[in-house]
Amino acid sequence: MRAVDTVVRAQETHSPGVSLVRAPIRVGMISLGCAKNLVDSEIMLGGIRARGMEITNSVDDADVVVVNTCGFIDAAKEESIEAILGVHEKRLSRVQGQQKLVVSGCLSQRFSTDLAAELPEVDAFIGLDQVATTAEIIERLFENNEVVAGPLNLVEGRSRFLPDFDTPRFRLTPSHFAYVKIAEGCNHPCSFCVIPQMRGKHRSRGIESVEEEVRRLVGEGVKEINLISQDTTYYGMDLWVEKAGPRQPVDSVRGPTLIRLLDRLASIEGEFWIRLLYTHPAHWSTELMDAVAANPRVAKYLDMPLQHIDERVLQLMRRETSRQHIEDLVLEMRARIPGVYLRTTFIVGFPGETEEQFEVLLDFIERTRFERLGVFQYSREEGSRAGKMPNQISKAAKQKRYRRAMELQQRIAVEWSESQVGLVKKVLVEQPLVARSEGDAPDVDPRVLLDRPLPVGGFANVRVTGTQVYDLRATPVATHAEPRG
Known part of the structure; x- marks a missing residue:
């Protein structure tokens, strides 16, 4: 928060x-x-x-x-x-x-x-x-x-508001990064969620509108553009002449897409990177993966909440995806986007989740070894389908599963951090002695702790010298040193 x-x-x-x-x-x-x-x-x-x-x-x-x-x-x-x-x-x-x-x-x-x-x-x-x-x-x-x-x-019915590039805005983030909302609302029927009831159906901004906002932000000195919406991968698909289905992969032949938007943003002059947040596994396509890999502006960081991996739980969650699709997708992402950082979140204690299904989730976390991972205990939401389901899990059981999942991920994260020692990384300096790498989104991910101060709001190359639990320790290096992590 x-x-x-x-x-x-x-x-x-x-x-x-x-x-x-x-x-x-x-x-x-x-x-x-x-x-x-x-x-x-x-x-x-x-x-x-x-x-x-x-x-x-x-x-x-x-x-x-x-x-x-x-x-x-x-x-x-x-x-x-x-x-x-x-x-x-x-x-x-x-x-x-x-x-x-x-x-x-x-x-x-x-x-x-x-x-x-x-x-x-x-x-x-x-x-x-x-x-x-x-x-x-x-x-x-x-x-x-x-x-x-x-x-x-003064509250009206389901929201229809959508900002434009010239909507007055007073930024509350530091001057070097900004969030850009490319769409509002959501079309997914996830049983645990009530966001569509509050924010309405998915509605995308025009590519020109987003491009102009980003152009202005970069002109003001912003170095990191974080693209956000309820489902970033669905961007533009609501504008297609032929309606996109709930599992429709991104396909630029059919109309506006996130790929087209990223291509336009890449043409903007200036030094900055683009981060994709809140993507959905149902819409990732080979075309989108290749576009991310080829676009030098796009951080090789994919935020993709999966929520679970057990087939039956995914069905009860109404996630419009499957275990096999997710398993194949993760493998393809790692193959097509070298060095990608994968971030995800999971829900434990969903109604009816058995110990066996929870163990399936733990096994998936162990095998996949996400670079970034968060876990939430299921929250029973009034007005949601899941809130009416039988077999609600006790608070004690949810807490126990949460601790087990986080202990597993902490071990994985520490091992990953230790594997980064010696690598050179490009970082964005947040504070004189604190930075973030391509793999670190604002507020939710680890940091890079510097051993000497650097100018805030600029990019720098650093060499990882050690770890501090999740965080990395690093020292600045010459600008010609090639980042490798």
Whole structure:
């Protein structure tokens, strides 16, 4: 989870004969959840800033606080509720003025009616389609002097919003990397997930729109472009004349695809790399693998959540893929993209998962030896198909399976890290003594720890000299040294 405390101070407005029409509106934001939600926060702040607001750094002094929530799993929902209540408790201690509280994001989109009854402390609930109009809603709260019984619920139906290259945005990431949302929504019917209910069907931005946004970001000095969506590999396929099926591989003959987008982005001048996040195994094709291997701009890093490997569990999860497809896909990726870093996530404790099926998963992890791997305990989501399934797994059993899977992956990760000693890697410097390699996505992956400082936001070559559990230790080397890892 990422929490961002940002405050935006509105400029004072004046009128002839009146020294001050109203006090400045100060807007604070707490952003929770994934990178896709972070982009929504950036768009909200961009709209606020576009209306003449200035950015400061004190949530406590804000006249209105926006909590941009996550509603994906129970832990995220609990964190969001705690953040909302925390803001309310703090504002009760304010000596003067009445701080407003606005709740946005996935939790608000999904549960606004229930939350309005349970959290009367909130002044307004807004949905995913109000991302670009948050500033106007904030102004409305202060311009409306009538007493309203209970919170305003401005959430509309299933989201249809899609940002464009010129959508105002105030970036919350460091200046050297950015997230670019290339699509919204999802068409997959995964039984454990309710994201389509919140964010709607998959809808892709146009290639020209994404290209222009990336061109502007690179022009501002961004060195890493992280392409994100709910299903990055499905990009463009919703725009095909002939409808793409749920297991349709990427095929550029049929219309716009991620391949065409990557080709366009590769033509942009400047030194930067592109990272693919949130891809789906059902859509990977040989054509896409070869495009990634041949494109010098694209990091040889593939984030592909698999969720499980047992055939029956995959069917119950409605993953629209199979064990054999996944096994073959991983082998082909390693063969066609030399040196590729594979990142995945798995869910343990899915309803009905037996010990034997869990052992099948452990065996797959052992054999495949993913460079990066995360494990989640199944979270029973209200409104999901899996939430209604029998044979729910106990919390204790889920925790035990989680520990076993992570202990296995920790051993694999340590062995992999030790195998990197002596290699030269190209890294992006995050802090004077901290960097990330091609195989390290922001926030979720290990780091490269440097033995002497380098300029932040630039690329450098380093030689790996040792390890620190998951992290690598390295020393800078001459720029002509050829990266080999």
